[in-house]
Amino acid sequence: QKEVEQNSGPLSVPEGAIASLNCTYSDRGSQSFFWYRQYSGKSPELIMFIYSNGDKEDGRFTAQLNKASQYVSLLIRDSQPSDSATYLCAVNSPGANSKLTFGKGITLSVRP
Amino acid sequence: DTEVTQTPKHLVMGMTNKKSLKCEQHMGHRAMYWYKQKAKKPPELMFVYSYEKLSINESVPSRFSPECPNSSLLNLHLHALQPEDSALYLCASSQDAGGRAWTDTQYFGPGTRLTVL
Numbered sequence: 001q002k003e004v005e006q007n008s009g010p011l012s013v014p015e016g017a018i019a020s021l022n023c024t025y026s027d028r029g030s031q032s033f034f035w036y037r038q039y040s041g042k043s044p045e046l047i048m049f050i051y052s053n054g055d056k057e058d059g060r061f062t063a064q065l066n067k068a069s070q071y072v073s074l075l076i077r078d079s080q081p082s083d084s085a086t087y088l089c090a091v092n093s094p095g096a097n098s099k100l101t102f103g104k105g106i107t108l109s110v111r112p
Numbered sequence: 113d114t115e116v117t118q119t120p121k122h123l124v125m126g127m128t129n130k131k132s133l134k135c136e137q138h139m140g141h142r143a144m145y146w147y148k149q150k151a152k153k154p155p156e157l158m159f160v161y162s163y164e165k166l167s168i169n170e171s172v173p174s175r176f177s178p179e180c181p182n183s184s185l186l187n188l189h190l191h192a193l194q195p196e197d198s199a200l201y202l203c204a205s206s207q208d209a210g211g212r213a214w215t216d217t218q219y220f221g222p223g224t225r226l227t228v229l
Contacts, residue, residue, distance in 0.1 A: 032215060032216075032217075034217065034218075036220075042222070042223075043200070043202055043220045043221060043222050043223045044155065044202070044220045045220070046217065046218075046219060046220075049217055051215065088154055088155075092216070099157065099160070099168065100157070100218060102154035102155055103154065104153070104154055105154055
């Protein structure tokens with residue numbers, strides 16, 4: 001049974017702070033990792049994807065992957081109230097069809 | 113352009129009705145997905161189509177019937193649903209890169225909010 005675990009949350013940070021969202025996964029064969037942001041009542045929106053160990057930066061967002069520790073994280077620098085949402089970690093494994101396993105999500109609240 | 117469209121945005125139906133949800137993408141993606149999402153839960157995979165063929169059915173009840181008329185369109189036919197089927201139904205698509213499927217990235221549509229009375 002493949003599992004993806006995220007901190008239960010909710011997470012609250014002040015505006016301008018760094019928000020750190022963490023995710024662990026159980027399947028060592030997993031090769032690609034995704035972070036989706038979901039605003040209340042809306043659909044998931046892709047924020048970042050990462051395949052290789054290390055850091056990947058895109059604007060205020062940095063994804064970090066450590067396959068040895070089976071750990072992936074998302075850092076949001078200079079957090080804004082508009083970042084307040086649920087963040088879903090998703091992991092897929094090689095195969096003919098991409099099948100994502102989602103974590104339960106963590107709700108981030110950025111206080112003005 | 114990473115747009116997936118879904119219609120309708122909202123649907124209210126009775127338990128004896130038959131209705132359909134529609135999804136469309138024009139990104140040239142060859143894999144399309146249906147997910148169900150209940151409040152405060154992650155999306156739950158229902159079906160996967162790859163190159164217009166059903167490749168995954170996650171043991172979904174037969175009252176949900178998917179159809180992929182062509183590579184851009186995906187339908188979900190609904191019949192005799194139960195109130196517990198009320199949820200946000202999400203369509204997604206991805207390139208389905210064959211041997212490099214591990215790089216495949218799914219893009220979601222806006223969803224259809226379904227209420228079964």
